Amino acid sequence: MKSDKVINKVDLIFRKSESDEISVIKRVLEKKPIDIINNIIDSGLRGRGGAGFPTGLKWKLAYEQNSTVKYVICNADEGEPGTFKDREILDVVPQKVLAGMAICAYCIGAKKGYIYLRGEYFFLANKLEEIIENFNQKLKTIGLDFEIQLYLGSGAYVCGEETALFESLEGKRGEPRNKPPFPTSVGFLNKPTVINNVETLVYAYIITDIGPNEFKKYGTKDSRGSKVFSISGDTPKPGIYELELGMTVEDFVKEFGDGDTKAVQIGGCSGKCVPRKDFATTIIGFEGIPTGGSMMLFNSSRSMYNVLHNFLEFFCEESCGQCTPCRVGYQQLLKGIEAVKKGERPASYLEELKKLALTMKVSSKCGLGQSAANPFISIVDNFKEEMIY
Amino acid sequence: MNEIENIVKEMFKKYGKSRTALIPVLQSIIRKKRFLSDEDIVEVAKLFDLSSAEVYGVASFYSFLDIKPRGKYVIRICKTISCEMKGSKEIIESIKKMLKINLNETTKDNKFSLLTTNCLGWCHKGPAMLINEDVYYDLTPEKVAEIIEFYKNK
Ligand SMILES: Cc1cc2nc3c(=O)[nH]c(=O)nc-3n(C[C@H](O)[C@H](O)[C@H](O)COP(=O)(O)O)c2cc1C
Ligand code: SF4
Numbered sequence: 001m002k003s004d005k006v007i008n009k010v011d012l013i014f015r016k017s018e019s020d021e022i023s024v025i026k027r028v029l030e031k032k033p034i035d036i037i038n039n040i041i042d043s044g045l046r047g048r049g050g051a052g053f054p055t056g057l058k059w060k061l062a063y064e065q066n067s068t069v070k071y072v073i074c075n076a077d078e079g080e081p082g083t084f085k086d087r088e089i090l091d092v093v094p095q096k097v098l099a100g101m102a103i104c105a106y107c108i109g110a111k112k113g114y115i116y117l118r119g120e121y122f123f124l125a126n127k128l129e130e131i132i133e134n135f136n137q138k139l140k141t142i143g144l145d146f147e148i149q150l151y152l153g154s155g156a157y158v159c160g161e162e163t164a165l166f167e168s169l170e171g172k173r174g175e176p177r178n179k180p181p182f183p184t185s186v187g188f189l190n191k192p193t194v195i196n197n198v199e200t201l202v203y204a205y206i207i208t209d210i211g212p213n214e215f216k217k218y219g220t221k222d223s224r225g226s227k228v229f230s231i232s233g234d235t236p237k238p239g240i241y242e243l244e245l246g247m248t249v250e251d252f253v254k255e256f257g258d259g260d261t262k263a264v265q266i267g268g269c270s271g272k273c274v275p276r277k278d279f280a281t282t283i284i285g286f287e288g289i290p291t292g293g294s295m296m297l298f299n300s301s302r303s304m305y306n307v308l309h310n311f312l313e314f315f316c317e318e319s320c321g322q323c324t325p326c327r328v329g330y331q332q333l334l335k336g337i338e339a340v341k342k343g344e345r346p347a348s349y350l351e352e353l354k355k356l357a358l359t360m361k362v363s364s365k366c367g368l369g370q371s372a373a374n375p376f377i378s379i380v381d382n383f384k385e386e387m388i389y
Numbered sequence: 390m391n392e393i394e395n396i397v398k399e400m401f402k403k404y405g406k407s408r409t410a411l412i413p414v415l416q417s418i419i420r421k422k423r424f425l426s427d428e429d430i431v432e433v434a435k436l437f438d439l440s441s442a443e444v445y446g447v448a449s450f451y452s453f454l455d456i457k458p459r460g461k462y463v464i465r466i467c468k469t470i471s472c473e474m475k476g477s478k479e480i481i482e483s484i485k486k487m488l489k490i491n492l493n494e495t496t497k498d499n500k501f502s503l504l505t506t507n508c509l510g511w512c513h514k515g516p517a518m519l520i521n522e523d524v525y526y527d528l529t530p531e532k533v534a535e536i537i538e539f540y541k542n543k
Contacts, residue, residue: 081469081508119416119453120509122522149404154416154451157507171411173450230512232471238513296471296512310470314507320450 007255008244010218010226012206013199014092021099022138024209025106029144033107037063040204043212044224049075049160049197050267050292051367055204058194061184062108065192072104072113072146073169073188073195077153077160079118080268081314082294085228086198087121088240093202094128098135098148100201103208104194105146113148114188116165119155157318161366162187162195164320175322176366197292199228220246223285227293233265234258234299246287250279252295260299263382268294269311270371273304275382304383305341311375312337319368326369329360333376340387347388350380393418393429397436411437411447415454420522423463423502424455452506460495460502462540465519468505471512476528480516481505483530487537500541 017024028036041056062070074097078086090097101113115132117125129150136147151169153159159168163177166188187193196204203225207215219225223245232238235256253261265273266289274282274289282288298307312334321327336353339345353376360372380387396417397410404410411433418429425448434441448454455463466472466481481503485491488501495502511517514526518533525536 078510079508082471082512083508084510084512087510118510120506120519120524123524151404152413152416154412155453155506156451168412169409171408171447173447175450232512232515233474240513302474306473307470310468310473314469318507 007247007251008218008226010242010244012215012226013089013096013202013228013242017096017206017209019209021095021205022142024205025099025102025139025144026142028103028106028208029142033063033109034060036103036107036208039212040207043203043207043215044219045200045203045207045215046224046286047197048199048203048227048292050080050270050290052286052290055196055200058184058196059104059107061182062110062192062194065108065185067192069189069191070108070110071188071191071193072101072108072110073165073193074101074113074115074198074201075160075162075165075195076115076117076121076198077157077165078121078198079157079160079318080270080292080294081311082230082232082265082268082296083292084230084232085240085293087124089198089202089228090117090121090124090128094131095135096202096205097198098132100196100203100205101148102135102139102144102146103205104196104201106144108192108194110194111145111147113146114169115148115150116153116159116169117150118153118160120153122152125150125152156320157314158320158366158368161368164366165195166193173320175320176368178365199293218244220283220285220287222287223290227291229291229293229295231256231295231297233295233297234261234302235297245285247284248280249274249282249284252284253279253297256295257297258299260301261297262300262302263298263304265296265298265307265375266294267291267374268296269314270367270374272374273307273378273382304379304386305337308337308375308379308387309334315368315372323363323365323369325360325363326365326372329356329364329369329372332356333372337380337387347384350384350387354380391432392421393432394436396421397433408437408439411439411444412451412454415444415448419454423459423461423521424457426458430456458495460499462500462520462543463502463504465504465506465509467507467509467511467515467517469508469512471508472515472517475515477516479530480518480528480533483533484537487534501537 159174164174168174357373357376517526
């Protein structure tokens with residue numbers, strides 16, 4: 001199957017907006033919250049942080065909560081290896097992120113919002129705080145009772161998980177909570193909370209500004225709109241690109257590969273690895289492989305054993321250790337592939353390890369442990385020889 | 390008032406007089422001293438009306454809230470695969486030679502500590518590293534030598 005479709009580059013996120021953010025918010029204040037929310041629902045926007053929950057529905061669930069205290073949180077923890085687009089968005093168009101938060105706050109009735117920025121991006125903090133301060137003042141003058149504050153992380157990947165992030169904001173160890181209850185009813189300080197990825201908030205702002213139809217023009221039935229991708233690895237043009245959703249990996253590789261791409265890791269360490277034979281049939285989007293935007297390309301000079309080893313080390317370090325399947329599971333997967341490589345275990349042992357990864361998927365408390373099977377099975381199955389020899 | 394009390398007061402003002410201010414306090418101490426001593430933890434716990442074990446538990450959870458003594462400049466090299474493919478291991482080796490220390494060690498003059506860290510978010514410009522809060526990317530052994538020299542004389 002050969003497709004001639006070229007990749008569609010989109011320019012919504014970083015484009016200089018025609019209308020300034022405050023005047024868009026002013027227009028919003030004249031409408032009913034539920035109408036704004038229905039607009040977002042109509043657009044089909046789904047969360048850009050990885051899990052892909054419908055954004056409008058999330059806002060509606062928080063809107064329906066009967067509470068005088070609610071929160072809006074922008075998840076800028078961006079810890080998934082291979083992702084760097086939220087940094088760029090916060091650096092280049094921070095006003096749009098803040099506007100997305102303010103619109104959400106108006107819709108659900110929140111008075112306070114936080115941006116949880118990963119500690120690695122400290123260099124952005126001073127500038128962002130100034131911009132936030134200025135923005136808060138402007139919201140006051142147009143009569144929206146909402147204030148944003150910046151909060152920094154301290155080098156823990158698991159804190160990107162929404163409930164771990166609340167714990168961290170509350171001054172505790174970043175250990176994920178059980179779900180349910182979900183954040184829209186019990187979130188930060190146990191109050192109804194909308195937590196969205198940086199990029200999601202910008203799209204919510206853009207959709208509110210230009211209308212859902214402009215957004216729906218892009219993408220497919222299951223994956224509406226465009227998405228910002230972080231592209232790295234063996235590519236002549238690494239960087240940040242906003243692309244239409246729903247392309248095949250083959251189209252992607254045609255545009256970004258180095259002519260010798262043997263695999264693409266979609267969605268970072270917790271995502272899946274697509275081998276060359278599946279490029280043409282795999283769609284990048286919610287109907288195929290969803291992604292928070294991390295795309296790593298590997299050419300034939302790379303050892304996929306090394307890649308998997310690197311990913312497993314990452315998870316061993318970043319597991320919060322709260323539940324056994326994840327804490328012990330990742331260590332066993334790592335030791336396991338080392339033993340097979342050294343010939344201390346037969347190749348069939350890989351099948352046992354795959355079962356372990358599937359057990360972790362069903363028995364871990366949060367996404368960090370539940371993701372084990374994604375990289376593990378897709379790499380082991382497709383590059384078995386590289387695991388053994 | 391001592392230094393820790395000042396920091397706590399400042400953060401209470403900024404984040405409210407609650408536990409929400411705890412991590413900002415610890416981060417602030419790190420930025421000044423590069424690690425949290427036992428005495429600092431006890432002091433912070435007292436000011437927050439928490440047990441020292443509780444504060445220690447929080448600090449030890451986060452990789453940037455060091456509880457081991459560190460040098461004045463903490464170097465953290467990204468070890469994620471994208472940076473590794475662009476030569477991060479070579480960068481680590483060259484710094485080890487330059488500073489005559491191994492990973493997770495501090496130079497005798499207490500000036501530099503050498504650590505690794507996970508993805509820094511500069512995969513398209515790897516290899517990347519942090520020195521304290523500052524980011525450096527597109528590293529080569531030559532470039533790194535120049536940067537380290539700069540910090541040596543700082
Ligand atoms: C281990 C782990 C790490 C995560 N890290 C992030 C992150 O850095 N940024 C992010 O937006 N979402 C992250 N998420 C997803 C969040 O839990 C949550 O789904 C997301 O912030 C919701 O926003 P969205 O609906 O706009 O995507 C992570 C999830 C897990 C399980
Ligand atoms: S799955 Fe892993 S990271 Fe998540 S709660 Fe369990 S131990 Fe912690």
